[in-house]
Amino acid sequence: MRLTKTLCAQHIGWHFKKHWLVQGKRVPKETGAVAELLKLGVQVKNPEDLLNGKVERKIVDIVGTRVNTIPEDSSHPDWHSTVCHSYSDNNVLIGGLPQAQVLTNCIEIQTFPKQIEDVIASQQLPNSIDKSIRHAILASHVLDAEQVKLPKVRLPERPAFNLPRSYGISHERVNRLLVNKLLHETEKLAGRSVSIRRKLIDNATFKTSINKDGDLLGFSINAEKVIFANRAIEAVKGKFEGDLPDLYPMKTTISIPKHHIYQTDNFYPLRTDISCSHPHTIFTVFNKNLVKNAHGSGVTTSQLQARTLIKAFVVAAARARQLHGDSVEGALPKPIVVQSVQTDGRTFHFGVLQLNTLDLSANNPSKNYWFHRQNYDLFSECSYEAGRTHLTNYNGDVFRIFNAFYNN
Amino acid sequence: MLKLSLVNQLRSTYKRCLAGQSLQANVADSEYSAQPVYPEIQDPSFKARKQRDAADWHEEIRQVPTVEEKLIKINIPRYYGYKVVDFNDSKIPYNALPLTQHYTRTVLEDLPPLPGSQVVDQGDQPKPSEDASFKTVREDVIEALEFAHDYYKHQEKLPNSAQPSAVEREQILTQIIVEQLNRALLQALSEDHKHLDEVEVDYNPRHEAFWAVGGVDPPKNVINSKKGREWQKDMANESVDRLVQYTGTPYLSLRHRRQLSPWKTTAESENIELSKQIPRFKHDPRTLGYSTKHQHATNVPGYWPKGNEQNFGLLSFQSRAHLQLRPKSYGESDLQEALHSLAIKSSYAWLLAQANYNGFNTYNELTYPMNTQTVITNGREWSFYEYQLNTLLLHGKYQEDNPRVNFCRGTKPLPLYAEISTNGKCVDFNDATLRQLLNFYANVPSIQRSNEEQQPYVASDISAYENPEQRDFIAKTFKYLASNRPRHLELPEVYLWEKLYKIDNNNRAMEAKRRFFTLDVNPWRRTLDQHDKVYVPRAIRGKSRENRYKKTYYP
Numbered sequence: 005m006r007l008t009k010t011l012c013a014q015h016i017g018w019h020f021k022k023h024w025l026v027q028g029k030r031v032p033k034e035t036g037a038v039a040e041l042l043k044l045g046v047q048v049k050n051p052e053d054l055l056n057g058k059v060e061r062k063i064v065d066i067v068g069t070r071v072n073t074i075p076e077d078s079s080h081p082d083w084h085s086t087v088c089h090s091y092s093d094n095n096v097l098i099g100g101l102p103q104a105q106v107l108t109n110c111i112e113i114q115t116f117p118k119q120i121e122d123v124i125a126s127q128q129l130p131n132s133i134d135k136s137i138r139h140a141i142l143a144s145h146v147l148d149a150e151q152v153k154l155p156k157v158r159l160p161e162r163p164a165f166n167l168p169r170s171y172g173i174s175h176e177r178v179n180r181l182l183v184n185k186l187l188h189e190t191e192k193l194a195g196r197s198v199s200i201r202r203k204l205i206d207n208a209t210f211k212t213s214i215n216k217d218g219d220l221l222g223f224s225i226n227a228e229k230v231i232f233a234n235r236a237i238e239a240v241k242g243k244f245e246g247d248l249p250d251l252y253p254m255k256t257t258i259s260i261p262k263h264h265i266y267q268t269d270n271f272y273p274l275r276t277d278i279s280c281s282h283p284h285t286i287f288t289v290f291n292k293n294l295v296k297n298a299h300g301s302g303v304t305t306s307q308l309q310a311r312t313l314i315k316a317f318v319v320a321a322a323r324a325r326q327l328h329g330d331s332v333e334g335a336l337p338k339p340i341v342v343q344s345v346q347t348d349g350r351t352f353h354f355g356v357l358q359l360n361t362l363d364l365s366a367n368n369p370s371k372n373y374w375f376h377r378q379n380y381d382l383f384s385e386c387s388y389e390a391g392r393t394h395l396t397n398y399n400g401d402v403f404r405i406f407n408a409f410y411n412n
Numbered sequence: 413m414l415k416l417s418l419v420n421q422l423r424s425t426y427k428r429c430l431a432g433q434s435l436q437a438n439v440a441d442s443e444y445s446a447q448p449v450y451p452e453i454q455d456p457s458f459k460a461r462k463q464r465d466a467a468d469w470h471e472e473i474r475q476v477p478t479v480e481e482k483l484i485k486i487n488i489p490r491y492y493g494y495k496v497v498d499f500n501d502s503k504i505p506y507n508a509l510p511l512t513q514h515y516t517r518t519v520l521e522d523l524p525p526l527p528g529s530q531v532v533d534q535g536d537q538p539k540p541s542e543d544a545s546f547k548t549v550r551e552d553v554i555e556a557l558e559f560a561h562d563y564y565k566h567q568e569k570l571p572n573s574a575q576p577s578a579v580e581r582e583q584i585l586t587q588i589i590v591e592q593l594n595r596a597l598l599q600a601l602s603e604d605h606k607h608l609d610e611v612e613v614d615y616n617p618r619h620e621a622f623w624a625v626g627g628v629d630p631p632k633n634v635i636n637s638k639k640g641r642e643w644q645k646d647m648a649n650e651s652v653d654r655l656v657q658y659t660g661t662p663y664l665s666l667r668h669r670r671q672l673s674p675w676k677t678t679a680e681s682e683n684i685e686l687s688k689q690i691p692r693f694k695h696d697p698r699t700l701g702y703s704t705k706h707q708h709a710t711n712v713p714g715y716w717p718k719g720n721e722q723n724f725g726l727l728s729f730q731s732r733a734h735l736q737l738r739p740k741s742y743g744e745s746d747l748q749e750a751l752h753s754l755a756i757k758s759s760y761a762w763l764l765a766q767a768n769y770n771g772f773n774t775y776n777e778l779t780y781p782m783n784t785q786t787v788i789t790n791g792r793e794w795s796f797y798e799y800q801l802n803t804l805l806l807h808g809k810y811q812e813d814n815p816r817v818n819f820c821r822g823t824k825p826l827p828l829y830a831e832i833s834t835n836g837k838c839v840d841f842n843d844a845t846l847r848q849l850l851n852f853y854a855n856v857p858s859i860q861r862s863n864e865e866q867q868p869y870v871a872s873d874i875s876a877y878e879n880p881e882q883r884d885f886i887a888k889t890f891k892y893l894a895s896n897r898p899r900h901l902e903l904p905e906v907y908l909w910e911k912l913y914k915i916d917n918n919n920r921a922m923e924a925k926r927r928f929f930t931l932d933v934n935p936w937r938r939t940l941d942q943h944d945k946v947y948v949p950r951a952i953r954g955k956s957r958e959n960r961y962k963k964t965y966y967p
Contacts, residue, residue, distance in 0.1 A: 149618045149712045151895040171895040184615060192609060196599045200552065203559055204595065206588075209570060271570060278562055278836075279555070388716075391480075391874040391883035 082265045088213070089260040090222040091314065096297050098259035100306030101313065102249035106256045107216070108317040109364045110357070110374040111246030116405075117356055117375050118241070123408040129193065136189050137403050138395055144181035145349065145386045146393050148173050155293045176228075178349045179289040180206070183229050186403065190410045198411060203232045203280040211271035212322040216364040219257050222266050223318040229287035230319075232274065236282040237341040237412060240358055244373055248366070259298060270325040283319050285343040285409055288312070292348065305379060308346065309353055313374050316344035316357035324362060334363045335370055343409050350386070352402050353379045354409060380405070459647065466808070470775040477871035479717045479769055480890040481967035484940075486622070486709050486773060487893050488966060491938035492903055493707040494655045496622070497697045501660035501758055502734040504750040505701035506742050510691035512753035515625045515656055516760040517690060517806050517814070520752055521821040523796060526847055546843075546850070549600045553846060554838050556592040560791075561832045564588055582733040582790055589791040590663045590729045591615075597853050607668065607856050612722040614665045617714030619728075621761035623774035623804070624653045627811035629694045653807045654697065657707060658761035663729040663789075665714060665762070667722035670857040672783035674800050676819050681781065681802040684815040706903075708893040711773070713765035718873055725766055725784040727852055730758050732788050732795075748824065751788055751795050756820050759786045759799035767804060771869035777805050779868055780861065785852045792829060796848050797822035823848065882965045889966075904928055904935040941966045 038048050074080055097103045105112055115121060151171040159165055173181075191199040208230045213222040274281040290311065295303060320340045324332060340359045345352060355376035361368060384397035454464070476482045487493075499515075513520065564585050576584065594613070602608040630638075630652045638648040698704065713725065735750055742750075763782045764774070772778050778801065786797040803816035826848065830840030877883045906915070906929060913919045915929060928935055945961035953959050 143612070143715070147715045149715050149894070151618075151891070153897075171891070171897055181615065184613070188613060191595075191599065192602070196603065199595075199599050203592075205563060206591075209567070267571060269571070273566060274563060275566055278559065280559065388887070389884075390880050391877065391887040 076265055078264075080265050082267055084264055084266065086220060087262045087264060088220045088222045088266040088268075089257045090224070090263045090266055091260050091318075092224050093226050094295050095260060096295060096303055096307050097310045097314070098297060098307070099251060099254055099310075100304060101310045102306075103251060103254070103256060103258070104310035104313045104317075105374065106248050106251055106366070107221070107364070108313060108372060108374075109248070109361065109366075109368060110313065110317070110372040111244060111248065113244055113246070113373060113375045114377065115375060116354070116377065116408075119238075120356065120375075120405075120408050120412055123411060124404055127404065127408060127411075129404065129407070133189065133193070133403065134398070134400050137186070137400070138398055140185035140189060141182065141383060141386055141398070142393055142395060144178055144185055145173070146388045148177065148181060150174065150177055175291050175293070175349070176289065179228065179347060182349055183287050183347070186406055187229070187231075187410070189403070190407050193407065194411055201234045201280070202284065202410075205230045205232065205273065208273040208286075209271060210273065210318050210322045211267075211269065212318055212325055213266075213268040213270070214321060214362065214364060216256070217366060220268075221257070221260070222263075222268065223314070223321070225288075225315050225318045227286040227315060227319065228289045230273070231284040231286075231410070232280045233282045233284040234280045236338075237284065237343070239339040239341060240356075240373065240375070244371075246371070248371070270322055270330055272322045272326040276326060283323050283340070283342050284412075285345060286315060286319055288315050288344070288346045290346055290348040290351075308351075308379070309355070309376065312344045312346040312353050312355050312376070313357065315346070316342045316355060316374075317359065317372075319344075320357055320359035321362060324359060332362060335361045343412065345406070345409065347382075350383065351379050351381055352406075354405050458643065463808070473773065474776045474869050476967045478874050478886070479771060479870055480874050480886050482771065482773060482869075483709070483711060483768065484886070484889055484893065485967045486775075488940045490708075490936070491940050491942060492899065492936060493896070494622075494657075494709060495704055495706055496655045496657035496709075498703050498705050499656050499658040499757055499761070501658075501662075501730060501754060503701070504735065504738070504754055506738075506746060507749070508700065508753040509749040511693035511697060511700060511702075512756050513691050514627065514693045515654075515806070516756055516818060517687070517803060517811075517816075518756050518760065518799075518818045518820050519686060519690060520756070521819065523798065523821045523823045526844070526851060545600075545604065546847075549597065549850060550841070550843065550846060552596040552600050553593060554841055556596040557589065557829065557838055558832065558836055560585070560589045560592045562836050565836075578736055579733045582736065583731060586731065586733065586789060586791045587616075587663050590789065593849075594664055594666075594729075597850070601850070601853050605854050605856065607670075608853065610669055610722070611726060612667045614667065614714045616661050616663065617665050618712050619658070619660045619662065619665075619714060619758070619762050619765060620710045620712040621658045621764040621768070622655065622709035622711055623764060624655050624807035625811070626653050626806060626808045627651050627692055627694065628654045629696065631696055651694070651811075655709070657705075657709065658757060660730070660758055660761065662758070663731060665728035666726040667714075668724055668726045668857045669721050669860070671724045671859040671861075672726065672785070672855060672857045673859055674781040674783055675798065676781070676800050676802070678781075681800070681817060681819070682815045683817065687815055687817045690817060707896050710894045710896065711765045711768035712894060713762055713769060717769045718875065723766065723769060724782070724857065725762055726855075726857060727785045727787065728758065728762060730754060730786060730788045732790050732793075751825065752820075752822060755786050755788055755795065755797035755822055756799070759784050759797060759820065760801065760818065763799065763801040764804060767801065771867045772804060774804050774807065776869055778803065780865070785855065787849070787852065788825075792827055792831075793825035794828055794845050794849065795823055795825045796852065881963065885963075885965045 041048055077083070097107070099106075101112065104110070116124070150173045152174050154170050154172050154174070156169065157167050159167070187204065191202075206229060208227050209224070210227065211222075211224045213220060215221070288311070290303075290308060292303065295311070297303065297307075320342045323340055323342075324336055328336065336359065342357050342359070344355045344357060347353070353376065355374060358373040358375075360372050361370045363370075380399060380402045381397070382399055382402045383395055386393075386395045388394070454460070473482055473485050476485050509520075512518070598608055598611070598613075628651055630649065634652055635648045638644040693700075732751065732754065735747065735754075738747070738750065763784055767773070767778055767782060782801040784799050784801075786799060788795040788797070798821050800819040802818050803814055805814050805816075826845040827840075827842055828845045829838045829842060833839050874883050874886050877886075910927065910929070914923075914927070923930075925931055941964060945964060948959060948962055
């Protein structure tokens with residue numbers, strides 16, 4: 005820095021401006037006039053109130069192009085001061101199956117109920133069935149002519165690389181077709197005598213909310229296909245013992261998002277007085293692009309199985325609430341059994357839930373039962389490459405379980 | 413030497429003639445024939461040459477061995493796709509029936525009343541059992557209907573659900589009803605009707621078809637362009653072919669391995685008088701409200717070729733939800749005509765797409781009739797149609813010359829029930845409508861042809877090709893065309909200022925000629941195979957310079 009003589013010149017215009025600013029905001033001096041007037045009982049008013057009186061503006065409700073969004077704060081009609089752990093379709097329980105067990109008060113039994121196991125072992129299927137199932141798989145995975153833009157594909161080793169977007173059958177449609185075609189084959193085998201007692205529904209919504217150890221849990225789920233039956237599935241015979249897993253130091257509600265805006269009503273997609281209104285089997289679709297962990301990592305097998313259990317639980321709980329009223333607590337007069345199947349088009353996870361009690365508190369001695377086996381792959385690869393269809397490692401067991409579930 | 417030998421030959425012939433011998437004796441081993449065989453005299457006029465070129469191209473398409481390649485071949489002339497009239501199942505303008513009949517060469521008739529009770533008396537089955545089975549079906553159907561309505565009503569009670577429009581609401585409800593009814597009917601009928609066991613069900617399939625129609629007046633720009641050339645002036649007002657692309661998504665369709673049997677004989681279908689009576693709509697389709705777009709020709713009956721054995725349509729359920737959007741002032745009779753035209757175009761398009769998978773197309777005529785059945789419904793009102801496809805040749809001169817016609821016969825919309833009462837019960841169920849529906853399900857597809865007869869123009873299948881590169885190329889190109897995804901580079905465009913200052917008025921004569929219109933290039937004339945070939949990197953091909961570019965296998 006150069007050392008020079010300081011310049012003492014001042015801009016007089018600037019100083020005048022500043023002076024004007026200061027003088028412009030003069031504070032009236034306290035003259036004591038107000039005190040004198042008050043003493044004489046004269047009312048004193050602030051001149052600003054007289055000069056700039058407040059005018060109430062009318063809010064005109066204009067019909068616009070879109071509905072005004074309701075602010076998501078305490079003015080929202082559904083705002084509650086108590087927080088609710090709201091589980092919806094796209095949530096994942098980070099703790100996996102153990103967390104789901106604790107959450108729903110279920111003990112895990114790693115086999116299907118005896119009646120299903122017997123049917124799987126003893127059922128007689130015609131020889132042509134595997135051919136039909138192979139055809140059904142190809143027809144839904146490869147041969148359907150839908151062409152929509154598919155989600156982006158990322159290469160893990162080159163995450164910034166933009167691959168050309170491919171067009172093909174959407175994940176939702178693959179699963180819808182696959183489940184429909186498998187059901188079609190099953191119903192052909194079962195014949196009218198069985199299928200007349202079942203009804204199928206697409207995209208059914210189930211809602212319920214439950215208190216557990218002081219936490220409010222809200223569930224709102226969607227089942228892509230639901231089978232309803234005219235009679236409820238019989239409760240599984242026998243008593244099963246087991247302990248709930250210990251999640252310590254995790255809390256049971258971890259990774260379920262908390263909301264203040266929610267509704268606690270119960271919803272079951274059918275009325276009770278319809279002949280076929282008992283939940284039989286639900287089919288849910290797992291789409292890895294939609295269902296993600298909060299931190300973005302992939303969904304593990306245990307988390308996937310937890311999803312199957314939770315969905316079955318919500319259906320059973322919603323049904324229980326519908327049958328016995330919203331205030332039902334504790335042990336149910338008659339256990340509700342729901343079969344749950346989850347698939348991503350290739351992997352199938354089958355499970356059976358028996359809801360004995362709606363009391364989910366940790367110290368409740370009676371437990372709900374969750375029967376399941378490990379995941380099954382229907383095939384290892386199904387594709388259309390170079391003008392030829394490929395279906396490798398087809399697994400016929402999946403359809404056998406599927407069929408047994410339907411006929412249960 | 414050469415001259416001498418010729419002379420010798422002539423001399424010997426002359427001698428033989430003198431001797432009274434016939435010339436024939438020596439014909440067999442010489443290049444000469446007794447009767448001169450002249451090549452066919454060809455009309456050298458421009459029009460005739462054009463027609464000949466077109467016919468040659470159609471013959472080329474016929475010769476192409478596989479279905480996929482045929483469909484690629486049709487698309488080869490246009491890189492950016494054809495300009496097509498957008499026919500779809502969601503828009504039916506006022507007075508659409510004459511145009512639809514013209515564009516599909518269809519004769520419309522009334523569906524004859526059901527054989528009903530009087531025939532049942534003479535039939536093989538005794539009446540009571542028939543009635544008993546009908547009763548069970550009736551119960552099943554009513555139960556399915558009530559269930560569908562109940563479910564839908566209950567679903568609407570869901571809080572916070574977005575309010576769908578009236579069209580969407582009808583579509584959702586009808587989809588539920590159609591699926592429930594189809595399931596109930598398949599189960600109830602499959603014991604008596606074994607063909608229903610082999611049926612393949614498509615849910616909301618993709619139905620698309622492409623065809624060319626002749627006999628439509630040329631658009632203004634074509635007239636102007638022809639009038640601009642001295643030698644085309646006379647032809648300026650002659651009709652030009654319009655290309656039509658249908659796109660539709662029915663609620664449900666059923667397919668079967670075998671074909672339905674036709675209900676019109678060959679003699680009835682080939683009637684030049686009848687074909688002349690079909691209404692003609694000579695005006696531009698845009699005058700009615702149809703729009704045009706550019707796209708590749710696609711023919712899709714809901715699945716990819718050769719994948720399935722179930723190649724023939726049995727039944728399709730079409731939506732009439734979009735008819736709600738038509739103004740009431742169109743009137744009742746026009747609504748009826750709209751239903752007819754929806755049935756005609758959806759049936760024609762689906763059959764045409766199936767025909768494409770058997771090797772026929774809009775330029776190669778069918779060798780056997782094809783049939784289908786179509787139901788248009790909104791859950792309550794059901795219209796039933798049967799369609800017989802006899803001909804696909806509608807372009808150019810065939811509009812006048814082709815003696816074959818297609819047939820459609822249908823009913824008015826019949827109510828299946830009057831209403832669903834507040835307690836969820838079905839009121840005034842209409843047995844006649846159900847019988848009609850049952851009749852469609854019970855119609856046994858019985859015709860099975862040998863492979864040669866069914867696909868006379870298909871010689872091979874791409875999965876049988878030995879070259880994997882070729883298979884891959886054909887499969888990818890075929891799917892690429894069918895997807896109609898946007899091209900990677902934008903379409904060439906003439907900006908408005910260019911039209912003013914460069915085309916209409918040559919104000920910028922000194923500017924470098926770089927734009928396509930200054931270079932006299934018509935981008936719409938670019939063919940499908942005019943593109944840079946794919947480079948094969950060294951790492952894959954090795955050091956040779958030979959196969960630097962991937963081969964293309966356009967048919």
